[in-house]
Amino acid sequence: MSLTDVLESEHRTGQIKIHGPEAFEGMRAAGKLAAECLDMLTPHVQPGVVTDELDRMAREFILDHGALPACLGYRGYTKTVCISPNHVVCHGIPGERALREGDIANIDVTLIIDGWHGDHSRMYGVGPVAPRAKRL
Numbered sequence: 001m002s003l004t005d006v007l008e009s010e011h012r013t014g015q016i017k018i019h020g021p022e023a024f025e026g027m028r029a030a031g032k033l034a035a036e037c038l039d040m041l042t043p044h045v046q047p048g049v050v051t052d053e054l055d056r057m058a059r060e061f062i063l064d065h066g067a068l069p070a071c072l073g074y075r076g077y078t079k080t081v082c083i084s085p086n087h088v089v090c091h092g093i094p095g096e097r098a099l100r101e102g103d104i105a106n107i108d109v110t111l112i113i114d115g116w117h118g119d120h121s122r123m124y125g126v127g128p129v130a131p132r133a134k135r136l
Contacts, residue, residue, distance in 0.1 A: 026116040030067075034118030037061050037109045045124040047101040051083045055094035058109060067113035082108040082121075101127035104136060 019027075040061050041054055059080040062069050069080040077093075084092035085105040092106075099105060108121035125134065 023116075026114055030111065030113050030116035030118030031120065032118070033062075033065055033067055033113055034109045034111055034120040036065075037111070038107060038120055038122045041107060042124070045099065045105060045107070045126060047103075047127050048098055050096060050098050051085070051092075051094040051105075052096060054083060054107065055079050055081050058107075062109075062111045065113070067111040067118075070110040070112045070117055070119070080109075082106075084108070099126045102129055102133070104129055104133045 037058055041058060044054060044057060059069055059072070062080065071077050071082065072080050079094050081094065082091045083094045083105055084090055084107075085097065085099065085103050090106070091108070103126040104123060105126060106121055106123045108119075110117060110119040112118075123136070
């Protein structure tokens with residue numbers, strides 16, 4: 001399908017869909033689960049933890065709760081979350097990098113449950129962080 005076909009398809013009409021109470025409940029559930037995933041990660045964001053380990057924990061949590069990691073497989077992406085330490089602006093890819101004391105790290109979780117996306121990110125301080133980093 002060409003880009004023109006996609007833009008002209010019924011999925012891209014430009015009309016805003018008005019959702020009812022049932023849809024809002026689905027949105028709330030997806031958002032709540034994404035927030036709970038970040039809550040679960042909080043005690044693990046410590047000096048020495050490897051970002052790939054945080055990604056693994058998030059994947060297990062999401063799957064154990066009946067959801068799917070929305071980023072996994074998207075355009076070939078092989079991770080569940082994005083972790084952006086320090087000067088990485090966004091969409092950092094988890095890997096073998098260990099977090100160090102004084103780092104700041106943004107973790108972005110996007111999941112799908114019952115057809116609804118939950119998408120949250122949270123900035124974490126890794127141990128004590130500089131006042132300048134706290135302001136960020």
